[in-house]
Amino acid sequence: MAIKYKVTERSTPGVSGGGSKKYYASATARDKIDLKQLSERLASISTVSEIDTIAVLQGLVHLLPEYLCQGSSISLGDFGTFSVHIRSEGKETPEAVNAQSIKDIKVSFRPSVEFKKRMKGVAFKKHA
Template sequence: MTIKYKVIERGQPGVVGGGEKKFYANTISNGELTLEKLTKRIAQNSTVGGADIRAVLYAMVEVMQDALDEGSIVRLGDLGSLRVSISSNGETSKDEVNTQSIKNAKTIFTPGKELKKMLKNLEYEKVE
């Protein structure tokens, strides 16, 4: 499968007026795989029914949320892992850093070996 991309122009972040503008490749999505479609594909490739697959996937999301909320890394075998990352304001001293310094949190996904291998072997096509 080929990943399609288009060219976009971006200015320098944090520079008034955008500063020096440069051109970058930006991927073009080719639809989406919803939970319903994912369930159907898994059911086609296994002996497990769609209702059971959905139940497991929804339960997995709840268990993963609980684990991430507790500060755990969620390891998903060959798929990869998820962990919480935070960003904060820079303070002038160590003692000034507190919960109010934290700006936001996000989930970081680190792909497993097979996904990393797939990413290295992608082909690209420029779309005008």
């Protein structure tokens, strides 16, 4: 199995007229795997039923945001860690920073060392 990529042209950010252009590889043609497909596959490689797998994954969908909103990072062992990051406007004084200064929230996933090891050695295929 290989990750498909395409070649994209990009300009230099912040340079008038775009500056010099370079070409970069960019992942493409991503298929989406839904909850049903994931649970079927998990059930096929374990002793857990498809229904039980769906129940656990749905439980994660409900619990992860709850814990993240409480300010927790969530470690899922050899899978990795979820955490929240926020983006805000810069203010002149610390007192001027408030909840209205926050413009965006992002959930980050940091894969574990084991997860990263499993991704090493992946093949790449240029998408025509």
